[in-house]
Amino acid sequence: MPRIVAKEVLAPGIKKFVIEHPQIARKRQPGQFVIVRVHGEGERFPLTIADADPERGTITLVVQEVGHSTMEMGRKEPGEVILDVVGPLGRPTPIRRYGRVVCMGGGVGVAEIYPVSLALKEAGNEVIGIIGARTRELVIMEKEMRSATHQLIVCTDDGSYGVHGLVTKPLQEMIERKERIDHVFCIGPVPMMKAVAEVTRPVGIPTSVSLNPIMVDGTGMCGACRVTVGGTTRFACVDGPDFDAHQVDFDELMKRLAQYRNEEKLSLQRLHVGEEEPKCAARAAS
Amino acid sequence: MTKGVIPNKTPMPEQDPKERIRNFREVPLGYTEELAIQEALRCLQCKKPTCIAGCPVNIDIPGFIDLVAKGDFLGAARRIKATNLLPAVCGRVCPQEEQCERACVLSKKFESVAIGRLERFVADYERETGKIQYPKIPRRTGKRVAVVGSGPAGLTVAADLIQQGHDVTVFEALHALGGVLVYGIPEFRLPKSILEAEVNYLAALGVHFEPSYVIGKTESLDELLQRFDAVFLGLGAGLPHFMHVPGENLNGVYSANEYLTRSNLMRAYLFPEWDTPIKRGRNVAVIGGGNTAMDAVRTALRLGAENAYLIYRRSRAEMPARLEEIHHAEEEGVQFRMLEAPVRILGDENGWVKEIELISMQLGEPDESGRRRPVPVPGSEHRLAVDTVVVAIGQGANPLLISTTPGLRTNRWGYLEVNPETGETSLERVYAGGDIVRGGATVILAMGDGRRAARAIHERLR
Ligand SMILES: Cc1cc2nc3c(=O)[nH]c(=O)nc-3n(C[C@H](O)[C@H](O)[C@H](O)COP(=O)(O)OP(=O)(O)OC[C@H]3O[C@@H](n4cnc5c(N)ncnc54)[C@H](O)[C@@H]3O)c2cc1C
Ligand SMILES: Cc1cc2nc3c(=O)[nH]c(=O)nc-3n(C[C@H](O)[C@H](O)[C@H](O)COP(=O)(O)OP(=O)(O)OC[C@H]3O[C@@H](n4cnc5c(N)ncnc54)[C@H](O)[C@@H]3O)c2cc1C
Ligand code: SF4
Ligand code: FES
Numbered sequence: 086m087p088r089i090v091a092k093e094v095l096a097p098g099i100k101k102f103v104i105e106h107p108q109i110a111r112k113r114q115p116g117q118f119v120i121v122r123v124h125g126e127g128e129r130f131p132l133t134i135a136d137a138d139p140e141r142g143t144i145t146l147v148v149q150e151v152g153h154s155t156m157e158m159g160r161k162e163p164g165e166v167i168l169d170v171v172g173p174l175g176r177p178t179p180i181r182r183y184g185r186v187v188c189m190g191g192g193v194g195v196a197e198i199y200p201v202s203l204a205l206k207e208a209g210n211e212v213i214g215i216i217g218a219r220t221r222e223l224v225i226m227e228k229e230m231r232s233a234t235h236q237l238i239v240c241t242d243d244g245s246y247g248v249h250g251l252v253t254k255p256l257q258e259m260i261e262r263k264e265r266i267d268h269v270f271c272i273g274p275v276p277m278m279k280a281v282a283e284v285t286r287p288v289g290i291p292t293s294v295s296l297n298p299i300m301v302d303g304t305g306m307c308g309a310c311r312v313t314v315g316g317t318t319r320f321a322c323v324d325g326p327d328f329d330a331h332q333v334d335f336d337e338l339m340k341r342l343a344q345y346r347n348e349e350k351l352s353l354q355r356l357h358v359g360e361e362e363p364k365c366a367a368r369a370a371s
Numbered sequence: 372m373t374k375g376v377i378p379n380k381t382p383m384p385e386q387d388p389k390e391r392i393r394n395f396r397e398v399p400l401g402y403t404e405e406l407a408i409q410e411a412l413r414c415l416q417c418k419k420p421t422c423i424a425g426c427p428v429n430i431d432i433p434g435f436i437d438l439v440a441k442g443d444f445l446g447a448a449r450r451i452k453a454t455n456l457l458p459a460v461c462g463r464v465c466p467q468e469e470q471c472e473r474a475c476v477l478s479k480k481f482e483s484v485a486i487g488r489l490e491r492f493v494a495d496y497e498r499e500t501g502k503i504q505y506p507k508i509p510r511r512t513g514k515r516v517a518v519v520g521s522g523p524a525g526l527t528v529a530a531d532l533i534q535q536g537h538d539v540t541v542f543e544a545l546h547a548l549g550g551v552l553v554y555g556i557p558e559f560r561l562p563k564s565i566l567e568a569e570v571n572y573l574a575a576l577g578v579h580f581e582p583s584y585v586i587g588k589t590e591s592l593d594e595l596l597q598r599f600d601a602v603f604l605g606l607g608a609g610l611p612h613f614m615h616v617p618g619e620n621l622n623g624v625y626s627a628n629e630y631l632t633r634s635n636l637m638r639a640y641l642f643p644e645w646d647t648p649i650k651r652g653r654n655v656a657v658i659g660g661g662n663t664a665m666d667a668v669r670t671a672l673r674l675g676a677e678n679a680y681l682i683y684r685r686s687r688a689e690m691p692a693r694l695e696e697i698h699h700a701e702e703e704g705v706q707f708r709m710l711e712a713p714v715r716i717l718g719d720e721n722g723w724v725k726e727i728e729l730i731s732m733q734l735g736e737p738d739e740s741g742r743r744r745p746v747p748v749p750g751s752e753h754r755l756a757v758d759t760v761v762v763a764i765g766q767g768a769n770p771l772l773i774s775t776t777p778g779l780r781t782n783r784w785g786y787l788e789v790n791p792e793t794g795e796t797s798l799e800r801v802y803a804g805g806d807i808v809r810g811g812a813t814v815i816l817a818m819g820d821g822r823r824a825a826r827a828i829h830e831r832l833r
Contacts, residue, residue, distance in 0.1 A: 108584075108589050108590060109589065112588070112589065112590070122546060126638070126641075126644065126645040126646055127646050128637070128646040128647045129546075129637070129647075153646055154646060168546075169546045169582070169583045170583065171544070171546070171583035171584070171585060171589070172585075172588065172589065173588060173589070174585070174588060301629060301632055301633065301637070301647075302544070302545065302632065304544050304585060304588075304609075304769070304771055305609075305610060305769050305770070305771055306544075306554075306609040306610070306611070306628055306632070306769060307611065307626060307628045307629035307632050308611045308613065308625075308626040308628065308629055309625075309629045311620055313620060318613065318615075318619070318620060323770075323771060337620055337722070340622060340721065340722030341620070341622060341722070343622075343721075343722075344622045344623075344650075345648045348642065348643070348648035349648070351643050352642075352643050352646060352648070355643050
């Protein structure tokens, strides 16, 4: 079973795990993800493969604790196992020589854009990185992103570090300066990806976003992950997760992500109650 | 010849409908020993039994029934297992009314012998008494076979080949083993513990299982062929079809696969003890008329629906579901709305389903399937208030593995083309069977395919 060999807290609520999984480490390509299940009664949920070491047979996952399942994962320690890790799923991001590209990541999305950025750089592109977070202490993987780009711009919403403002600001400025941009790759919260799409649309810069709908199996069997792209329904887990940003119906995606809001709240409350009274006994019995 | 025959099947005790729609426990409770013997005695022990040919795997039906009549239940179980690996499953889910029971001579004048119920009884008896007999496995041959997919087709291949002494590894994309039997068919129709017992049995015989392992992703078919002497593809038909009507991506619209997977595989009906949620709709419309639709609509009732509608575009007589399931659904209060088809789904400002627009249908000329084609009645559109819609109009071939494997020949629907005698695909050493070849079919046909392919694989490896 996939064992955790290392863990690091990158920022409050954002944790990095290095996990043994030789097959996935060997096969994964940038842009692909895994589905994990932390324990027997747990949800299946997707996480991008942030990095891999085929020699050591490990993969790196970076998790932002936003709800029940991600928090349960956050509590796992080195030496423990993650019950199921399946992958690598999804289509890899097409890596080729585009020329001059911009790789953008927001929040935990920085960990997801990192492997894409690195591969694009290695493929001979000139890579400009733009990463952002709400505030200074939430900026993650800055050092890694520096090595995966030729130039890196860091933004914070509150101006506590780097450029004051959203990641779209430096992108907009590059466009206004008429800098050459052959392709934009962007991963982050839906509102950020939507905003980036709106910035590049008028000037027609090809833009790819990695969509993050709710998933169950991740193999094209359930359709939970369906998104509307260019007016047709696609399954993000097998047709994506990368899509043409200018074709994506982001508003629908946003609504679909809110589908279980009430259940998520309930689930989270139980997790906190569970802190005083471990539910392991009940779980083992069922 | 049929004088003195008791005309009707011995009834099988069942949970009361009012009670059972509030739980997910199995509906039929099974025969007791006395009831089983009583039913077995209805069998005429025909000299030239017609029932055997009605069974896709040709179980020795009069033979096992005779053993039941004599009280030798374990002997009966072993007799069945000589040809059918999963009798506890088949006894529950086979469409007996179209197979063995239809072929039973009694069915000409009376009700047939309850072959399915008896099959189920003896399999349960064997499992519950723990007196499972393990076959002697011949010397290991050292040959290695990979089985992709752990549905009934794959499990049959694994069982047959392990008993021939070959090494068998089963790769399964999901974390649980059993294919549709674990993710699709609900607990109230097929308890998960039965499948667990079957898988444990195979593991005890030496079958190696690799769950959470997707062929085409975790490892390619080419790579498998380097490690194994033969590969069997039992991938199933797991791609959900949608209707392509407006509003289908609204919140509260599910494919039957998602709805049933959340409920069965992920136990969403136990939320929040288990972590996966599902929408507990009050007014639920399920679209379709097959077993999948029946399972979804009965799941909706158990999740607390006040109105569970089954919307089907043809009439009752054309519904492909098992008779028993239709009957159970009706008893439980499912509202059948026949000759209606969805036109669009309407949502509220937050993107949630609030209504479905339907159009009335009438039956016209027969189509290719021989069933009368439903045609819309112009101007008959009308609306129904619902908060959940489950689309159960069928499944297709999942292209995940096939699209990444050059040289695998498919037909125009995307299903694999195989030699019908051997199950061999267009790729050397690669065999296939079950729903990935037939399209959505049945458990027993998938098992029959597995058996045929296992025989051919064994021939090749000898
Ligand atoms: C292909 C893909 C790759 C992903 N990669 C990563 C990754 O590398 N690191 C990471 O931390 N997260 C990643 N995610 C998101 C992650 O899967 C979700 O955050 C997680 O499922 C939330 O589960 P939960 O039970 O903790 O929270 P929940 O209680 O389910 O949700 C809490 C909040 O998070 C939102 N949410 C739920 N699901 C998602 C989702 N899929 N995406 C965004 N927000 C969501 C909800 O709307 C809700 O507001 C990825 C998602 C996809 C589809
Ligand atoms: C809800 C529902 C109810 C049904 N009710 C009945 C009934 O009452 N009676 C009846 O006879 N039939 C019924 N059927 C049909 C029956 O279940 C199927 O015909 C049968 O399960 C087909 O078996 P199979 O082995 O071909 O595939 P499946 O049971 O579909 O199993 C295929 C397995 O392969 C796995 N897989 C696919 N691709 C890969 C890959 N690339 N790598 C690894 N693993 C992979 C899948 O995850 C799956 O677990 C029902 C079907 C459904 C959906
Ligand atoms: S056809 Fe019917 S009566 Fe005759 S042997 Fe078979 S089950 Fe018994
Ligand atoms: S997650 Fe089930 S089809 Fe994509």
